Amino acid sequence: MSCVDAVYIHIPFCNYICAYCDFCKIFYNKEYVNRYLDALDKEIKSKYKGEIITSLYIGGGTPSSLSLDELEKLFSILKIFKLSKDCEITIEVNPDSLSLDKIKLFKKYGVNRVSLGVETINSKLQDVLERYTSKDRVISCINNLKSNNITNINVDLIYAIKGETLNDLKEDLEFLLSLDVPHISTYSLIIEDNTKLKINGVKSIDKSLDRDMYEVIAKTLKDNNYIHYEISNFSKEGYQSIHNLKYWNNKYYYGFGVGASSYIDNIRYTNTRSISNYIKGKTVMDEEILTFKDKIFYEVMLNLRTNRGIDKEIFKEKYNANISDIIDYKYLVEIEVLEEDSRYLRVKEEYFYVLDEVLCKIMVK
Ligand code: SF4
Incomplete structure (x- = not known):
């Protein structure tokens, strides 16, 4: 299950x-x-x-x-x-x-x-x-x-x-x-x-x-x-x-109802936005099977929205690899946009407003 x-x-x-x-x-x-x-x-x-x-x-x-x-x-x-x-x-x-x-x-x-x-x-x-x-x-x-x-x-x-x-x-x-x-x-x-x-x-x-x-x-x-x-x-x-x-922690969830989305077993499902289709039982409109790169992208993008940031231990458990082996981010730590300690990697609060720009600079290897 x-x-x-x-x-x-x-x-x-x-x-x-x-x-x-x-x-x-x-x-x-x-x-x-x-x-x-x-x-x-x-x-x-x-x-x-x-x-x-x-x-x-x-x-x-x-x-x-x-x-x-x-x-x-x-x-x-x-x-x-x-x-x-x-x-x-x-x-x-x-x-x-x-x-x-x-x-x-x-x-x-x-x-x-x-x-x-x-x-x-x-x-x-x-x-x-x-x-x-x-x-x-x-x-x-x-x-x-x-x-x-x-x-x-x-x-x-x-x-x-x-x-x-x-x-x-x-x-x-x-x-x-x-x-x-x-x-x-x-x-x-x-x-x-x-x-x-x-x-x-x-x-x-x-x-x-x-x-x-x-x-x-x-x-x-x-x-x-x-x-x-x-x-x-x-x-x-x-x-x-x-x-x-x-x-934000990129966990699985069910979404029920018109327009709702779910994320289960590495698949993102999006339900129809049409109420009449929904009522007729035609619920799912789209399924996106995530590749490894997609999964990492969502993990990083969602985790970095929070003040906790990425929990490197959880990351390792989920992806069976150290985060530094998978994404290039060290220079963002050097220029003090990201901060890192032994457990977490996060965006400094003063860069929250420009998170999208920060994410563009983080490359999946
Ligand atoms: S119209 Fe949209 S924003 Fe307004 S109450 Fe309904 S869902 Fe909320």
Whole structure:
């Protein structure tokens, strides 16, 4: 049995469509939800082999757009998974569809981590994103989560939005800090193809402002005792996302649902993005069998996103070779872009922002 111990579930429904979104999503539609959940059930039953799962992540889309009955149906489908005692169970929610009853239902089904899409509370920037929520709404969600003993909370921030100033960013950060949550994920806005922003000709902000914003975020959050543990992610000690670390540590995982991807036994599978195909049972769209070089590329690229970097002992166990025999990186240590000790090889934090450029300089021999 392959050692898969993480599961991602994609719920593609949203109550509204944001102007920047290129995720796999559709408008909430009751009839589709039912048929989708039936198809999801089938996909899981046909692929899951009974492994012990240590991380279950329900993302989207907007999982909280489902009604209480639909969420009940979803969680009863997910009962098939054998979860470890300390399994991290995360659900993504939108402040506007997170009711107290839904929080209680999450609690009943063991959800112990909630990721709340706040993005920005600046009304000028919300107009650009076409995504609206109020400060009061966010505060009430956080209070309701905490009073129901769900304290492992992530909030998402989007920055580098057209028209945003450093001051706007600082105000958003101040608000997020006031929520006193242990995890903050940040995203520099990318204008993706086929989004309303792209179609409307909205441009990205200036690159140097983007970099300044990244630095303000890193400094502000570090000054407030958040660890910059991955390029775009910050947490209090002990609150790193177990699920996302599986990806960054290049572990195997199942992905179920439309548009989801899986990585199992050196094959990356990508599911169809077409809901109608998915509902008909045509789930997998693409399979990529990784060569040795591909595997090393993913290992290095993903591991170096984190402040831990590459664990050379784990690398040796996985690939039966010393890392220095497989990739050329020593001169990046000499010029102090990478740092290396007896166990780890990592990118220095000041080079996180230019990780892509650093990766281009690392050659697989
Ligand atoms: S950004 Fe999130 S809430 Fe907005 S449309 Fe995309 S998936 Fe839905």
